[in-house]
Amino acid sequence: MDKLLEIVTNAAEIVTKAATLLCPDFEENTQTLQRKIELLKSRKVDVQADLQKAGKKRKREVEDWLINVENNITEFETLEQEIQCSRFYSRQKLAERVERMTKEVIELDDQSDFPGGLFLEVDESIGQLMLTPPHNGQAFLQNFNDIWSSLMDDNILSIGIYGMGGVGKTTLVMHAHDNLLNEPKFSGHVYWITVSQEFSIHKLQSDIAQALKLDFSCGSDEKKRAAQLFQTFQKMGSYVLILDDVWKQIDAEKIGIPPRRDGCKLVITSRSEEVCHRMGCQRIIKVNTLSKQEAWELFFKKLDRDELHPEVEEICKKMVKRCGGLPLALVTLAGSMRGVTDIHEWRDASEELKESCMGRADMENKVLPILLYSYVRLRDPKLQRCFLYCSLYPEDFSIEREELIENFISEELMDRRLSWRAENDQGHAILNQLERACLLERVWDEYYVKMHDLIRDMALGITKHNPRYMVKARLNLREIPDVQEWTEDLDKISLMKNSIEEISIGMSPNCPRLSTLILSENHLKSIPDCFFTQMRGLRTLNLSATSIQYLPHSISDLENLRTLLLRHCFSLKSVPTLEKLRLLTRLDLSYTKIEELPDGVESLTNLKVLDLVGTSLSMIPTGILHSLSLLQQLKLPIHRGVPIEDVLALKRLEDFCGSVNSVSDLNRLITFLQSMMPPSFYCIFLISKFDEQIIWETSRGKLVGFGKESLMGSSLGEGKILLPRDIEKLIFSRSGLSGSLADGFQMLNNASYVKKCNVWYEDEIECIIRLSSTEEQQSRGVPFQSLEELSLYELPNFIGLFMWEGKAAVAPLLPGIFTQLTDLVITDCDKMKKLIPWSLLQTLPNLQMLEVISCKEIEEIIGDEDDDGSPVINSSAEVTMPRLKILSLGNLPKLRSVCKGMMICDSIKNIIIMSCTNLKKVAPLDGQPSPPPSLKEIEVYAKEKEWWESLEWEHPNANNFLQPFVKFIPF
Template identity: 30%
Template sequence: MELLKASVSLVPWIASKVAKHVAYPFKVSTNIKALESSLEQLDAQKRDVETTITNADRQNGTPTEQIKLWLREVEAIKQKAVEVSNKYQQQCRCIWNISPNLWSNYTISKRAAEQNGEVMNLCERGEKIPAFGHRASPLAEEMPVSSSNSFNLELAYPLITGYQKVQNIIGIWGMGGVGKTHLLKQLNNKLFKDGIFSVVMFVTCSKDCSEEKIQNEIINKFGLNKSNSKVDRRRTIFNFLNPKSFVLLLDDLWSEMDLESVGIPTPNCIGRIVVLTTRSEDVCRLMEVDEKMRVNVLDWNEAWSLFKGKVSEQTIESNPLILKYAVDIVKELGGLPLALITVGRAMHDRNDPSEWEHAVELLKRARLHEVELSGRDEPVFEVLKFSYDKLRDNNLRECFLHCSLWPEDHPIEKNDLVELWMGLGLINENSIDMAYNVGYNYIRMLQYACLLESTDNDSQVKLHDVIRDMSLWIISNEGHEQDKWIVRSRASNQSKVVIKDETEKISLMYHHADEVLLIPNFRDTRLTTFLFTSSCLSSSIPTLEIPILSFFNLTVLNLKQNKIAAFSTEICSLRNLQFVDLSDNEIESLPSEIGALVNMKYLYLQGNPICTIPTKAIYQMRVLKVLDLSPPYYYVNKEKQDKLNFVRSLLETLERLPEFGALGVELDNMEDMVRLCQLYVPVRWLTITMSLWQGSTFSFPSEYFVSFQPSKLFSLRLINIDVVDFIGTNATIQANISRGNSESPILKRLENLDICRVGMIKVPWGGLVAPKRFFPFLKCITISRCYDVQTISWVVHLPCLRELTVSGCPIIFLIYEYELSEPTFPLLKLLVLEGLPKLVKISNPKIIFPALETLKIFECNELEDFPFSANYIPPKLNHIWVEEHWWNAKWSQGLRSSLTEYVRFLY
């Protein structure tokens, strides 16, 4: 009975199914029309999605994986539906357009009904799936700039981003110092933050710009494949940019530039923008810009506010006469921002009204307000020279002028600058440490005077191009002696350098050897300084055909980074030389004739694979102060025995030189280390490389170093050592404490520490010999290929640490693990973690990074967390560099959303 009831209840269901199938042959036309109607709706929805994705690309969007799958399914169902429709049309080619084949009608109608259901399901799914998500922030870099908004920014930005009328090439022009570069940096930062374009490129052009320079800058900026072929570089750049939306920002363009030859896709559609700045409206015409925008000088209110901010309101209001003269000065400066900044800073601490009155008279003579009418730069230079004249003494002024020996818009390494000043005799201190300190103080004074600018790299400074032009104008006796200093770089397109009677200094940086021919027009020149660096010279100096013997008066010679294979004996004939830099070449030995350089004070040979040195010849250089023989970074010396023979005799020789102040040297055995500690030889740059790794141990401090008071170690590299022990014996520690000195004497001035291929690192932890007291000034640590190191917790409290790089350590699993009791990483700006396959965690969540700007993580596939949470992001964080596949696979959507604006992908 129950079975009968169940059977009866199934009858309606069975009947409906049967009726559905029986109806198929007679509803074929209806089902086909319904399918076609649904397909039209799906196709329209698909076009809408594609339009949304296209527009999203301009908002730095990327299609989601779900929507990509949906689009593929749409294409598949469309193809099936077209097949069904075509088959039906073929069946209907008979009388009255009705197919008499019932079985064929049945199958076609059934397939049409089923596919119509699939189409309607896709339509419903398509409405719910997000079409796009946000990529990691655009490939761009935020640039340091004083303010974020300005009237000019409000005018320029819509020209780039406006949807109604987009100008593809925009030219921004105006006189030098008016603020074009400042505006372009503001545009860069706003584009970076808004994320409208996939790529934002800021390229500095300058007078000596070339297509090659722009290509190399783009390739280096985005880590693209390098090539010596211009065609290959062009293809690489084009393939990188072509599928992306981009903005190219060209700063300080002086002549026409063929963008197509560089590899820039033609900016003739939405999403491809080129913005250039130039001093000349003619350049805008040559570049065929779609829109020109002139940057004018500041109005009175803006000019007064800027000037008052540089002088200080307290100084201006300290005396009614000063206020009157300040107003007069601002009027004379004509609203030129660079002049307002430099002159304002020069008057910052001037409280005598007579000085202000004198300043007004000097600035009136410059007639700056006429510069735009005359087109001459000299009035601007005369105004800027006011700041130069206000520097404290002639020595500082000379230091400033020598900054112009570097190429335009090129960063200047602070150490290179200070060492040049030392070589020129502009810094003459008995202590080398004091000389470097004085040099860095000079740099700070020039920055304070707004004559040098900071960069995003703490180790570098740069000159504003107009300030540099002013400097060269001063050097040339206000334009009357153009060849007094000859300063050119590789892209100057001038291969011949004619040395005139008045030529005193030559700077040819970043040239190729076959581009330069020096031609003196007399036997003995007045030339005292010759800088020819990073120029890919031939194997030795004579092959250059440089008339080196004509430079008898030469005192400063810099030929670093030129692949030079031999120290030429011709150099040894220039007896007036006091400074020679042949760093980063391929020199293996020094000639015995080097002893003829009796006036030599500074000899920099770091980065050369030097195996032999004539120590007797070195002894003849009685006024030698600095000798840097630090080895190349990745060089392994093949002739250890030769090295063993000369190091000890060299140390003994240097101890007998009365002026000697700093040595850079590599030691490869304990005997040399012991001997070094017994001698009065101040070591500034020390590399310790053991030839046999197993069983080697170096201890700091040890019984040897307790008495090693003369050492003032600045940089230490430890390579191929089994155990590095910074703890030492209890007796050694107690000896230090009893002297009132809990830091190691040779490490208390240490700023750079590089540890490579070291098994175990022992560092004191807590108490009187805690890391912060042991390394009080340590700024940069690199730990690489240390196969037994599991954690480096000792780095976290170093008070001055700014850069930390850990790479190629296979078993390190944690950077820091202990509980916190003091502030962590107070100054750390850069953290790089590379090739750490076992790294699971960087630190506990209580660690903070108050100064962190850049985090780079590469090949750390097991890393499970960032060193900070989505709730706390370091306040100064700019960039997180990661691998794209790791970023997409590893992290939750919430964390990705919080950090997206900081993320950059490593290519």
């Protein structure tokens, strides 16, 4: 026996040595791949969040990227299992897979930049990267001209811009930044970094690397990181690096910023002229305050009044004088007084402002009292609570409105309402009031708000006393603050967006008053059990997007907890019992690895929000949901059908995402939802098998989806399928549709109200509508009268939008079909040769965006044929598309013509043509004596420049006048 044991031991050593000799770096390479996979997961989450928020048409390349990311994540999970049970003879193959996957993951990370954005049309109000606020008169223009002339002067390589807080330094430089993006000499290499008061070398290096899309290969060593940054800048050529809000001297060499070099510019903004001098700025520009006249004009504009009573005007002028020409103070003060008409209130306000500023000699110190006055002017405690809550987010951070409102509700900062919709409306009203008071500013349309750094300073100043906050958000902390900082009087703590990996064993802060703890977006893997034992008053715990693998059992004893957020904790597999958390109103376990509902969920009788989307739940036990009678929002994983009787018992449900198993269940659920107050949102799927693609469409909206084989066989024997009357979007994915999409719509009640439709992977679909006699069309009705967006993907038998029944001439389409269609996207439909018949083009009068990608057989976009196959359109015919703004054509190897006739599109803005090298002419650019008036850009692959220059043009000068619009995109 001993001899046998010795042989086995020796054999094991040989196996280990052999594996090491064959693949010496295998373990390290595997760990590197794992880290890159985690980063890719985070980037995927960010991209999906941006797609959900923006509500615009995403690019095909974005969807392809998401699919590739998910495939790599799945393959890596399989790879991990194989590694665990591998032997030396398979280790070499595994090492090769690790190497291949690492390259793929790096490529995917590089691709995540998405040049030109995620969407097919960038909102003009946003610009490319920054939303530049409107400027303030002559002073702004003078300052901007000084900055711009310095930027264009080849002899000036470093520029310092200084002035007091709130004077408009950042606004000026944002304006310069947006203009520099279009400056050919810098080729788009313009990088904006916000430094802020909480400065560290490590954090600044990380921020610069993120802007450069650079992945540090040297870990956390600051010297090695500096060397890597230095090399990246050196290889770049000309660039502009903007460091905004610099509070003290920065050693550029320690950061990795190269010394002065021709063609490269360093721009800093600071409140201190001395900082500009110490950083060796060659040109230093002071941003002055506004003149009396400009200050008055700005204040009056923001006050939004046509005229003022003479006495009120006199008071206003005194107030304006106290602002000292500082734009931020003027805007904020005017916002706080907007709508005030009573003279007594004006006089009282003037006196209050005067007292708040007394004893403050310098203008910098007078600003905060003015801002504080605007906070006091809110009067309403709930407005003040919600405003202060915004300071928990990092400096210079765009905060999602919906997320804020969800937190306002769960933190009980607002008045209680009977329904979620009413509370949501109240939240939007509060944010609008704070915007009107100029304490928040709106960014990215209606989706985000932001706090000016001075206003945030004022808010944090308030929260040093009552209520008491500790805010250390996005400061690149690697360790949790010392226990001495966790004082007994703290109300809220925010440590979000740091690099904290662990909490010391034995740490147990004494914070009996603490109501909110935010640890989201850290690398935290575990929490010691004693950590929460002295936080019995905790009401909100946010651990979202951490690497937490398990939760301490002490969470089970937080009986005052109202909100538990664990969203995107991808490593979390289980949660301790929740039986005692009977006051919990919001539980978010979405995108975790839990496979079973936590014990005690049935005891959460006060629960209003339950989110389980993206989990791997094996089942939802019957009766569990029935006990949660107060649920207003319920979001379930779509790979499992919901117990329909349990859902029908939820009389307060307003927001639902989940799957049902049959047409009967679908009809019952929709009838139930419509019988109450119409739901705010729903994503309902009739699905018999899990379909990964659909889950990406479970954004907030009003959506019904049909998954694998759900429209085949016996399920259709249950009668007509109901759709909600207010449905916005319809999805078909391997559902079993055949013939035409219009035939599928015939099975659906209320389908004529659908605004958006996606059709994916339907093997039997041949067209959208079959053309037949007028009588037959009338009998079928008008199926697409409300349709605005149509997306078709991978339909192998699809031949075109329209299909004739026989070769005989047919009557025209019934009025109303497709008249509302604005967006048409077609991808991977390889059987299609022509997309739109010329004779039926008039049925698409409102088409604004047309994208055709990777359709291998397509020859013409717009075309017709006689019975003998000869084309109907001749070169002199005119084709008009009056509202087309975007034409995107890619990877169409047989495409010969967009349209044989002359194509008139005066509204066209963007044309993207890539890998269509058989195309000889480009409508709607051909035959015109000048570019279309709205044209902004023509995108072509850089490698196809020779093809572009070989195009034929009717007008002899076409190539010349189009050249300024052409942008060659690297492959």
